[in-house]
Amino acid sequence: MTMEKITAIKGIKDILPKDSPVWHRVELTARRIFECFGFCEIRVPIMEKTSLFQRGIGETTDIVEKEMYTFRDRDDELLTLRPEATASVIRAYIEHNLSASDPVTRLYTMGPMFRRERPQKGRFRQFHQIDVELFGDESPASDAEVIFMLMHFLQSLNIENLSLEINSLGCKACRPVFSRAVVDYLKGQESSLCPDCRRRMDVNPLRVFDCKVESCGSVIAGAPRILDFLCADCLEHFSRVKSYLNELKLTYEINPRMVRGLDYYTRTAFEVKSGELGAQNSLAGGGRYDGLVRFLGGPDVPGIGFGVGMERLIACLPPAGEVSSSADIFIAALGERAQKIAFTLTQELRRRGICAAMDYSGKSLKSQMKRADKLNSAYTLIFGDREIEENCVELRDMNSKNQQRLPLDHLLEAVTDLLKAR
RNA sequence: GUGGGUGUAGCUCAAUUGGUCAGAGUGCCGGGUUGUGGCCCCGGAGGCUGAGGGUUCAAGUCCCUUCACUCACCCCA
Numbered sequence: 001m002t003m004e005k006i007t008a009i010k011g012i013k014d015i016l017p018k019d020s021p022v023w024h025r026v027e028l029t030a031r032r033i034f035e036c037f038g039f040c041e042i043r044v045p046i047m048e049k050t051s052l053f054q055r056g057i058g059e060t061t062d063i064v065e066k067e068m069y070t071f072r073d074r075d076d077e078l079l080t081l082r083p084e085a086t087a088s089v090i091r092a093y094i095e096h097n098l099s100a101s102d103p104v105t106r107l108y109t110m111g112p113m114f115r116r117e118r119p120q121k122g123r124f125r126q127f128h129q130i131d132v133e134l135f136g137d138e139s140p141a142s143d144a145e146v147i148f149m150l151m152h153f154l155q156s157l158n159i160e161n162l163s164l165e166i167n168s169l170g171c172k173a174c175r176p177v178f179s180r181a182v183v184d185y186l187k188g189q190e191s192s193l194c195p196d197c198r199r200r201m202d203v204n205p206l207r208v209f210d211c212k213v214e215s216c217g218s219v220i221a222g223a224p225r226i227l228d229f230l231c232a233d234c235l236e237h238f239s240r241v242k243s244y245l246n247e248l249k250l251t252y253e254i255n256p257r258m259v260r261g262l263d264y265y266t267r268t269a270f271e272v273k274s275g276e277l278g279a280q281n282s283l284a285g286g287g288r289y290d291g292l293v294r295f296l297g298g299p300d301v302p303g304i305g306f307g308v309g310m311e312r313l314i315a316c317l318p319p320a321g322e323v324s325s326s327a328d329i330f331i332a333a334l335g336e337r338a339q340k341i342a343f344t345l346t347q348e349l350r351r352r353g354i355c356a357a358m359d360y361s362g363k364s365l366k367s368q369m370k371r372a373d374k375l376n377s378a379y380t381l382i383f384g385d386r387e388i389e390e391n392c393v394e395l396r397d398m399n400s401k402n403q404q405r406l407p408l409d410h411l412l413e414a415v416t417d418l419l420k421a422r
Numbered sequence: 423g424u425g426g427g428u429g430u431a432g433c434u435c436a437a438u439u440g441g442u443c444a445g446a447g448u449g450c451c452g453g454g455u456u457g458u459g460g461c462c463c464c465g466g467a468g469g470c471u472g473a474g475g476g477u478u479c480a481a482g483u484c485c486c487u488u489c490a491c492u493c494a495c496c497c498c499a
Contacts, residue, residue: 062496062497066497115498117496122499123498124499128499129499307499308499365457365458380459382458386457396459
């Protein structure tokens with residue numbers, strides 16, 4: 001009888017050895033570029049008090065209402081696995097008074113996020129995000145800069161088929177006016193709306209704009225547009241953002257129907273989509289959140305940021321060839337005496353930073369050679385009792401098949417020199 | 423939470439109307455060279471056909487249940 005095997009949790013994936021080189025490349029590219037733009041890494045916990053997310057993301061959002069992994073700690077405190085990073089970063093920013101040492105703070109972080117949704121293509125319950133936040137600068141230039149950096153990052157990874165959409169969501173002065181106008185408009189045509197949208201009217205009327213149902217689409221087409229309701233300041237801000245983007249030669253589309261799912265966004269909102277993905281085609285999204293830091297108990301500092309979905313991003317990357325483990329040199333030893341020498345030699349080489357490999361199972365030379373080949377080793381060292389008697393070893397160049405004898409004495413130095421010289 | 427699709431070897435997939443149908447390729451291990459890799463040849467291990475029940479002389483194949491995976495809605499990265 002076999003034991004039932006334990007599998008990973010639904011929607012939570014392993015990143016296997018063959019995939020990690022891509023992840024490394026993405027992470028490294030992000031670090032390099034963001035740091036060039038003056039951003040520093042901050043690492044925040046993956047767990048927070050539930051109230052942080054309730055307040056930071058919004059009580060009525062889907063995330064908080066039904067997607068959070070929340071549990072009671074042993075002392076009865078409610079904790080939550082983070083569904084996004086912004087709230088945590090702001091919490092840390094406030095908690096450590098980062099605004100005191102510099103009026104403008106640029107931070108990035110990356111790691112796993114958790115949302116309990118039904119998995120599908122490009123959507124997981126544990127997924128990874130690269131997150132960027134810029135605090136203390138309300139200038140439209142910072143909006144444009146952050147968007148530019150995001151696009152530059154994506155383009156550096158040779159991702160094609162990208163589209164950038166931007167919108168302005170207004171501020172606490174003009175958004176409520178717009179919101180009311182939308183509700184008034186929709187009330188007259190409730191019968192033409194899908195059930196979801198009728199529900200949205202109460203919960204979050206702006207979300208109706210996102211609906212893909214055709215009948216709703218025609219209703220929405222005639223609805224008031226946020227851009228017509230922006231106050232003078234917001235209008236000015238938006239127009240300057242656009243002008244900066246034009247200066248930077250970024251192509252974008254204005255999508256007046258884009259409303260982001262998180263309650264805290266103000267003014268600029270943006271989203272990058274890819275044609276390479278399925279229904280979940282949003283690679284990155286972000287926007288300005290000028291009231292949020294204060295709302296979470298900090299100083300009245302403006303902020304703007306974005307998140308990039310790493311799984312989705314990697315799915316857009318051109319496929320990489322399979323990579324396996326590799327070695328600079330393989331040591332094939334025959335017999336106990338040779339194995340013992342080989343063992344020490346292997347570890348010593350590794351201590352010197354050389355990727356040496358050997359096999360402990362005492363298999364035939366043929367098997368060991370196959371192993372050396374599989375590991376793609378440049379050289380193989382071969383020796384058994386015969387060589388030990390003669391105080392030498394065979395060194396085989398795996399590409400040229402040339403084989404030479406090396407004295408057993410000072411072997412470590414000889415091999416180190418040989419490989420360091422490559 | 424609601425729909426659709428799919429579950430056969432580690433992986434990718436075969437198996438006529440239910441009737442030697444449990445297979446191939448690949449990967450893994452070994453042999454062909456009693457001490458020399460890639461190519462080639464040969465051999466081997468590995469599956470209660472997702473699980474449970476039912477129909478039938480007979481079920482991978484039909485029916486029911488369940489689970490898993492997957493795509494889509496919802497929502498978002």
